[in-house]
Amino acid sequence: MFKLWSTILKDVRILLRDKVGILLMFIMPVILVIIVTSIQNSTFQLINKNKLSILICNKDKGLLSEQFILAIDKIGLFKVDQLSKNADEIMINDQMHRFDALLTIIIPTNFSNEVKAKAKNSSGKALKGFGLQSDSLIENKLSVSPLTLYYNPIIEESLKYSVQGALGSALQLVETRETLRNLYFSINEKPLPEKLENEMLNNQTKINTIPTSHNGNKIVPNATQHNVPAWTIFAMFFIVMSLGGNVVREKISGSFIRLKTLPTSYLVGLLSKQITYLMVTILQAFVIFSIGVWLFPFINLPALRLPNDIAGLILVTFICGWCAVSYAICLGTFAQTQEQANGFGAVSIVILAIVGGLMVPSFALQGAFKTVINFSPLHWCLEAYQGLFLEGGKLKDVIPNLIPLMVITLLLQFITILGLKRKNLI
């Protein structure tokens, strides 16, 4: 025990004197968390609170195009500005740039007449279906000239589809209203009353959106709840830069030769490093979570809401930290030089973070990546943290995530011991 204590003391002293290492382990992740959360928060606000700027070039002279523009405005997703009717492609590009608009919709010249004709034809078909006479039925299918949508290539495909869906709804509303009016007039020979029209068209069934949770507390996901746990995991695993290099440095230094001639197993040294750096990872999590809880509100970011199960949070952090430390020691055992440990360590953590869903949502991964994801310890760490932070779960809810994490950790420990034995280091 005295040997272990002396070794921990030695490791702590070396760690505290390694200013660059401390910078990498604490300052860099804190900066990363603040920057990434700020950026993601802006995106969250752009999508959820701010309106997308769009331009409309209405080449039509009828009433229905005006109704269509009004319907787009009512969706609430867009800030609408209109272009002159004569705008050509060059002007559209220029104006999109000027207005910082992501989209421009061109309403074709004969839009109102074509929609009206289509509506009349549809109502005629409907009347015929009811067994009533209609003078407005044209057997040939009528179509409306397509709308044209110019979009800024920076917008993501998913956002483009959402916008197209919203515009489709607005268009549908205009067409349906016109068809209804036609039908009503054909049957009653008087215009559709405004009250009835509003009742039929505007009284849509509402959709309530509620985030799911284990404990019934509705935690509204935001950039902070998503990013702070994710980047804490990244910071924990990034200690590979300090610890992996430390193991290699000790291994290739003269001190290791002396250690091998002393009556103590190097396993004591490894145990000491595990304890020391495990404390570092727990401290990292404490610092980053504290910043999320207390500092974020001061810099206009949503405050981090800690899970109710604090004991569960501590245990999950402990296991994630142990896995990160095991990975770093395993890498340090096999690396021949510090450059190898640092280079491979950094790249491998970024890859494991991507595969693990820290940078790209894991549900977006396709094919073989769906399987590969299971081999990333960062994935299981993230799942466990999300279970606590986003789903309001307790320790028992995230145990299915902790089991694979423990299996990976024990496997890393086993590989490390095999490597040390093979190199005659223990």
Added chain:
Amino acid sequence: MNNIAVDIENVSFRYSANATSTLSEINLKISEGESFGLFGPNGAGKTTLMSLMTGLISADKGSIKLLGRTIGTKKKIINRFFGFVPQDFSFYHELSTVENLEFFGAWAGLNSKEIKSRTEELLKILGLVDVKDKQVQNFSGGMKRRVNLAIGVIHKPQILFLDEPTVGVDVQARHAIIDYLKDINKQGTTLIYTSHLLSEAEELCDQIALIDNGKIIVQGDLKELIKKNGHENLENLFLDLTGKDYRN
């Protein structure tokens, strides 16, 4: 008659299966309390033999016993008997002298009380009291050599292996180190020493072995060997037996 401190029988070693033998059929007995010098040109196999004696590498053939116990078995017991002062600085440069001695003392099997008293003693003997709390990385070469030696002897080993312990140090530091080594040898510590400084070796060693091309070419009492071969000093004997050609 003294007991045998180091007993090497028919030891052969090569670094890889395809390599030529680094050491071949080495036989050597070193008695307890001797100050034994191991000399040879570069690449002769001195450091390899020292690595074998300290268990850093294992012999392909033959056996090595320290104080009657085979090296490579029961490391916890055997490794308490000896200390090793490698040619490279073998300590943590980020730590102070005291911190290094505390750590290596614990790994050598001492308790905190023993470490404290030994540390105080060694700091005084080796002139490191004034710099005991300074990080070793800021020390001069001579000071680092003294720290290197202090760590090797913290647990008062019965056998002390020294691989060029005074290389690159000034005259004062060299004298301090050699005086200390003579002192502990008088107290019964067996010294096994390699160096290219043959005048220093003459001052310190009573028994020697010369190695060349992985074989012991001569061994025995230093003074007798010089006299028997008709030379004035160890350097002339060395050149006579190993030649004047460059070695790689």
